[in-house]
Amino acid sequence: MNLGLKNFVKSVGIQEAERVLCEALAATQRKIQDPDSTEPNAIRLDRFSYREMWEAFCGEGTLELLNPFREQQSLVTPRMLREESAAVGFTAFLNINGQIVFSKILESYKRPEFKLAGLVETMPSRFSGEKIPQLTNLDGDEDEVVEGAEYGRAGFGEAYLDTPDTVKRGTIVELTKEAIFFDKVGTMFRQAGTVGAWLAQRKENRIADECIGVTNGYQRNGTATNTFQTTAPWVNDQVNVLADWTDLDNAEHLLAAMTDPDTGDPIMISGDRVLLCSAQLEATAAYISTATESRRTDGGAVTMVGGNPARTTGHRVVGSRTLYHRHLASGLSAAESRNRWYWGSLSDGLLYVENWAIGTVMAPPNSEAEFTRDVLHRVKASERGVITTQEPRAIVRNTTA
Helix, strand or coil: CCCCCCHHHHCCCHHHHHHHHHHHHHHHHHHCCCCCCCCCCCHHHHHCHHHHHHHHCCHHHHHHHCCCCCCCCCCCHHCCCCCHHHHHHHHHHHHHHHHHHHHHHHHHHCCCCCCCCHCCCEEEEECCCCCEEEECCCCCCCCCCCCCCCCCCEEEEEEEEECHHHHHHHHEEEEEHHHHHCCCCHHHHHHHHHHHHHHHHHHHHHHHHHHEEEECCCCCEEEEEECCCCCCCCCCCEEECCCCHHHHHHHHHHHHCEEECCCCCCCCCCCEEEEEEEHHHHHHHHHHHCCCEEEEEEECCEEEECCHHHHCCCEEEEEEHHHHHHHHHHHCHHHHHHHHHEEHHHHHEEEEEEEEEEEEECCCCCHHHHHHHHHHEEEEEEEEEEECCCCCHEEEECCCC
């Protein structure tokens, strides 16, 4: 924070300064969540200085309380709470630090290389495991209503999906006396950023494992079934090496053949079509998808087809480094891990059941941690959810063998 912070706190008071800074940090968090949003009050995190902020809210003379070389050290928390003004400033400092830590965690959690979380549907839930009823047409296929007759009734029938139990994940970020005294804002930011990236990567791994079939959360009417099948009850797994537009056509043919298990109607793809592949295959996939013309080789003869048929599907290409590494971790060869790809709608196929999104909770001042480890403030970050498959017929897996 710039040198004007002390004067700002003196001019408006501790509580108003705390309010303004916390609102600005909240705007920063909204900007991180949605980079396209307009948040004029958002502030840059790298403008903060722990030393400046401590002196502005707790008083310049109190900085010496954090000096690790003091001959007779006393606990900072009891000292700060003796005076009313010091207590208010100390609380304001902790609240602002909590917002700073969360902003940095969120910034790393939302890094653009974590692509898979943005491709799946998220469903808020108050339960550890959900039983999701499926909408069915209880009166059959007849939609004609003759004069004076009752309308057919559609509702939630006996079909249902069971989702796995959700799991809580998280860790704690600690602010030490030294971090403030020596103004180690960079160290604190790296610690918070590492926590955010760690939580995001773990979630990315779980989504990838469900997407590629390492885990299989699909359970309909009490029966668990693997996501990918080569025979009945559906076929969504085939050998189909990505080389040209005809391979996209092969994947689309398989997707178009999927039918609803209750009505027999085609599975409707409401989400965006995605070609999901490893980062190594992304350039090839993008070239095939965006080429302006295409050719067909038949019996050694090359025929110009014309415009690129692959462009008519309106899909987008998503390359993921995580996907490649989860393929490897599942036991696939490096070649298969690079070249295996997926076609369809991940937002229709996969579901992230979420009890709560990434968030933080601040611990009250803890004299034990302060005394034994010089930890002045702790912020706990956590999220709770589970990835599952809601409609396996919305995704096609394409392998090389």
